[in-house]
Amino acid sequence: MSSGCKFQIRALMLGFRFSLTYSNEDGRITREEVQELIMLSASANKLSKLKEQADGYAALIMEELDPENLGYIEIIAFAIAVGIAVHAGNHLACDFPLLVNSSPEKFSLISSDFHNKRPTYKSLLTGVEGVTGISMVVLMAISFTLATHHFRRNALRLPSPFNRLTGFNAFWYSHHLFGLVYVLLLVHGTFLYLTHRWYQKTTWMYISVPLLLYLAERTLRTRRSAHYTVKILKVSGLPGNVFSLLMSKPNGFKYKSGQYIFLQCPKISPFEWHPFSITSAPGDDCLSVHIRTVGDWTQELKHLLTKEDDKLPSVNCHAKFGELMQLDQRGQPRLLVDGPYGAPAQDYQNFDVLLLIGLGIGATPFISILRDLLNNTRAMDELVVQESNTETSQTTRSDESSNSFTSSNVTPGGSKRSRRTTNAYFYWVTREPGSFEWFKGVMDEVAEMDHKGQIELHNYLTSVYEEGDARSTLITMIQALNHAKHGVDILSGTRVRTHFARPNWKEVFTKIASKHPFSTVGVFYCGMPVLAKELKKLSLELSHKTTTRFEFHKEYF
Numbered sequence: 268m269s270s271g272c273k274f275q276i277r278a279l280m281l282g283f284r285f286s287l288t289y290s291n292e293d294g295r296i297t298r299e300e301v302q303e304l305i306m307l308s309a310s311a312n313k314l315s316k317l318k319e320q321a322d323g324y325a326a327l328i329m330e331e332l333d334p335e336n337l338g339y340i341e342i343i344a345f346a347i348a349v350g351i352a353v354h355a356g357n358h359l360a361c362d363f364p365l366l367v368n369s370s371p372e373k374f375s376l377i378s379s380d381f382h383n384k385r386p387t388y389k390s391l392l393t394g395v396e397g398v399t400g401i402s403m404v405v406l407m408a409i410s411f412t413l414a415t416h417h418f419r420r421n422a423l424r425l426p427s428p429f430n431r432l433t434g435f436n437a438f439w440y441s442h443h444l445f446g447l448v449y450v451l452l453l454v455h456g457t458f459l460y461l462t463h464r465w466y467q468k469t470t471w472m473y474i475s476v477p478l479l480l481y482l483a484e485r486t487l488r489t490r491r492s493a494h495y496t497v498k499i500l501k502v503s504g505l506p507g508n509v510f511s512l513l514m515s516k517p518n519g520f521k522y523k524s525g526q527y528i529f530l531q532c533p534k535i536s537p538f539e540w541h542p543f544s545i546t547s548a549p550g551d552d553c554l555s556v557h558i559r560t561v562g563d564w565t566q567e568l569k570h571l572l573t574k575e576d577d578k579l580p581s582v583n584c585h586a587k588f589g590e591l592m593q594l595d596q597r598g599q600p601r602l603l604v605d606g607p608y609g610a611p612a613q614d615y616q617n618f619d620v621l622l623l624i625g626l627g628i629g630a631t632p633f634i635s636i637l638r639d640l641l642n643n644t645r646a647m648d649e650l651v652v653q654e655s656n657t658e659t660s661q662t663t664r665s666d667e668s669s670n671s672f673t674s675s676n677v678t679p680g681g682s683k684r685s686r687r688t689t690n691a692y693f694y695w696v697t698r699e700p701g702s703f704e705w706f707k708g709v710m711d712e713v714a715e716m717d718h719k720g721q722i723e724l725h726n727y728l729t730s731v732y733e734e735g736d737a738r739s740t741l742i743t744m745i746q747a748l749n750h751a752k753h754g755v756d757i758l759s760g761t762r763v764r765t766h767f768a769r770p771n772w773k774e775v776f777t778k779i780a781s782k783h784p785f786s787t788v789g790v791f792y793c794g795m796p797v798l799a800k801e802l803k804k805l806s807l808e809l810s811h812k813t814t815t816r817f818e819f820h821k822e823y824f
Contacts, residue, residue, distance in 0.1 A: 344411055351404060358400075363391050380461050399455040406444045406451075413441040421562070435562045439539060449474060488529075488540075488605050495520060495604040500553060502572040506701025507559070509628065510569050511546070514554045517604065522549055524635040525612030525791075528556070529605040535567050540605060544631040544793075546706075548638035550646075554604070557705055559628045571600045611791060611820035612636060618789030618818070621691040622779060624802065626794025627702065629824045630695045633791065634706050640691060640722060641712055689721065689786075692779060694770055696727040696794075703765070726765045776805045780815040788815055793822045 366374075367388050374385055391397055417423045419438040424430070431437065456470025494517070501513035522528075522545060529540040541564060547555040560566045612632045615621055623633040697703070703710075703726060713722050779788060790806050792799055799821045806817035 340414070344414075347407065348411075351407070355400065355404065363388055366391070377461065380463075395458040396455060396460065399451045399458075403448050403451045403455065406448050410441045410444050413437045435564065436539075449478060491605055495606075497554060497602050497604050499572065499599050499602060504569075504573060505557070505705050507699045507705075508561070509557055509559045509702075509705055510573070511555060511557050511705070512572065514556075514602065514604075516547075516552060516554045520554070520604070520607075522607035523613040524548060524639040525610050525615060525632045526607040526635075527610055527632070528554075528607050530556070531603040531605070532568055532571070532600055533603070534571065534600045535564060539564055541565070542608070544610070544635070545607065546631050546634040546638070548635055548642050550642040551638065557628070557631050557634075611822050612793070614820075615789055615791065616688060619687060619689055619786040620779065620783045620788040621688060622775075622788055622790045622817075623691065623693045624790070624792045624794070624798075625693075625695050626798065627697050627699075627824075629792075629794035629822075630697075630706065632793055632822065633693060634709055637691070637693060637709055637713060637722065640688075641709070641716060644716055644721075690723075690783065691721065692723045692725070692775075694725045694727065694775065696729060696769060698729050700728060700765075725770070727770055728765050728767055729769055772801060772805055776809045776817065780809050780813040780817075784814045786815055788817045790817050790819045791822075792820070794824055796823055799823075 366386065378385075386394075392401070412418065413432065418433050419435065421434045423433050425433060452474065453471060457468055459468060462468055497514040497517060499512070499514055501511075503511045503513075505511060524545075527542050527544045529542050531537075531540050543556040543558055545554065546557050547553055558565055558568070560569050610632060612623075615636055621636070623636065625631070625633050695703075710724055713724055790802060792802050803819045803821070806819040809815065810817045
């Protein structure tokens, strides 16, 4: 096997290995995912030691592997393209011409491999080796092209019927051509010109293990999704082409705030799975997601669900689980759930202070965190009431219980399990005023229940003039008067006052650093890549200049 072929196969293997970790919609791998790969590669007796060093190793690897923050899919695609160019170019421009034009004396050395008949250039291309090789190149070229940004994001406006070549569906189905590519690769690596003994044909050795792992993962997803069939409880249309979907929580389904799930609607497509951040809290009796209709699948799902929405009664998500399962589901489309899957925000409990930054629909993973913090606050208040009613003597709570969010779970011994997080700051930046309707209830609950001011909510609207601009003075005055009189913001309709323009992120970081010295702040960002570099830079800068340590985590939508 030539060096080019081995390089190509190793690149494909690396792609399969990375495919076992989740990448976001833009196909980008994070430092946390590289850290997980390092951990998975460790032997058991070295795992504890490596765990302490994995984050540092991951940072160094990502700096070398992806200094410009390219997507790992682009890196793998480039590696495969280089392997193809080396391998195919070597055959087409070197091996084939030399073989066809070789002297009788030199050809006699290998004539037995060609049945003692000199091949022509055409016969080399039309043989099993040539046909399978060319077919693989064509299939991969189609898949790579339809996976580019302009095709995948529907940025190209092609005339009918070529418009079907753009969008997520074209990207999704064309990527399944790689199943055929791997079959062709096995055949291509079996029919070799000069190698005839089976143990010398090593292609199958390179791809069998990742193929088996991939098939095992797909089988697990199929079995798990069949078990996690949910019932639709409520669908609500929201401004900005967004709708919320409230579902029953499958029995035994456990997740953490910040994680996401895959949804499939067999009535639309029995093959497509789409990821969505969970917006309900782990302690809720329902499972909820917020979906923006940006493609044909989400548009069709919204059409199916809103058509049947009138049949659904009003649902209280804090009702008992058994009550939710008794709803009439006749005529409802079937929904399958796969997950949950890990995301950077799920580790929010490991930090003293949280800085949650969401752009547009990127706020969804943080809503689950806010709900979880609210549930913990509610549980803490209930425990305080119970203690005051049952205890006959005056008791005082510890500083940790009074200054941190306490879990709603109670240990078997009756003791409360304290959490590390003491404060949370949520910044939501959006261009559409109607977006604030998405999570109006959560914001009002935070404003009502957070008596200690541990959660700060900041809404920023970027589609109007900046604060201080003369043209926005009237809006600002009316907003201030209405908020002072009624306690409601005129733009968002919530108790959280809306600011204009974009936040001054350096001021935000500096303020948090001054309020929380010697603390570890988890900075979680979800949105477009454009803001990630600035936030990461500020996290590093303030970590060096102050006693507060900022740890940056990103997730792209």
